[in-house]
Amino acid sequence: MAIAGICILFSSCCKAQITYKDTSNTAPQSIDLGKVLIVYYSKSGKTKEVAEIIQKCTNGTLYRIETQKKYLKVSIMIALDAKKELESDNLPELSTAAPDVSAYDLIIVGSPTWRYTVATPVLSFLAQCNFGGKRVAAYATNTGNVGTFFDLFQQRAQNAILLTGEEFHNKLSGKAELNKKIKNWLNKITILKFEE
Numbered sequence: 001m002a003i004a005g006i007c008i009l010f011s012s013c014c015k016a017q018i019t020y021k022d023t024s025n026t027a028p029q030s031i032d033l034g035k036v037l038i039v040y041y042s043k044s045g046k047t048k049e050v051a052e053i054i055q056k057c058t059n060g061t062l063y064r065i066e067t068q069k070k071y072l073k074v075s076i077m078i079a080l081d082a083k084k085e086l087e088s089d090n091l092p093e094l095s096t097a098a099p100d101v102s103a104y105d106l107i108i109v110g111s112p113t114w115r116y117t118v119a120t121p122v123l124s125f126l127a128q129c130n131f132g133g134k135r136v137a138a139y140a141t142n143t144g145n146v147g148t149f150f151d152l153f154q155q156r157a158q159n160a161i162l163l164t165g166e167e168f169h170n171k172l173s174g175k176a177e178l179n180k181k182i183k184n185w186l187n188k189i190t191i192l193k194f195e196e
């Protein structure tokens with residue numbers, strides 16, 4: 001059967017569904033994307049905002065990473081803490097048990113960019129988590145320079161099939177542009193390829 005094109009629908013209500021358009025005049029075939037887990041850490045709310053939009057789009061499950069230590073509110077103090085944690089690889093203890101990723105088909109991991117890379121609480125999560133061959137996609141929120149974020153994420157995501165990551169600048173917060181960029185990214189990473 002010749003497949004003319006693939007149309008991924010994130011329609012008005014943004015359902016996590018893929019429709020394959022086919023030339024043989026049969027009804028479009030819908031395929032459920034499966035179970036989506038959105039894991040994120042957020043200190044000041046930007047990464048959370050993106051996670052919540054993704055949740056609405058995919059009807060997925062949200063999981064917020066929390067640390068035992070409480071980072072101070074001042075960015076420079078967090079940066080100093082993060083520098084020490086990164087240099088010593090003495091990552092912060094988490095106060096939340098890692099979710100059972102085996103129950104999901106796609107795991108999306110969101111992190112703020114700290115010191116040009118993945119925020120240390122998310123590195124703690126990655127150290128605890130074996131993705132066991134699952135599809136994983138990362139996003140970074142940032143203020144303009146994600147540095148080595150995606151390289152480090154790739155190194156630390158154990159047994160993940162990594163999909164293309166995305167970055168979201170803080171300046172998009174609260175704007176329609178942010179929704180659009182998230183949907184475009186989801187469309188990109190959820191394309192399923194199949195043979196004719």
Ligand SMILES: Cc1cc2nc3c(=O)[nH]c(=O)nc-3n(C[C@H](O)[C@H](O)[C@H](O)COP(=O)(O)O)c2cc1C
Binds near residue numbers: 042046078142
């Ligand atoms: C300690 C610290 C370090 C940061 N380092 C960077 C950086 O290297 N590059 C960048 O683009 N933004 C950096 N930022 C900005 C954050 O990545 C950005 O504000 C992020 O969206 C915050 O996410 P949150 O609101 O979910 O905590 C840094 C912020 C903090 C607090």
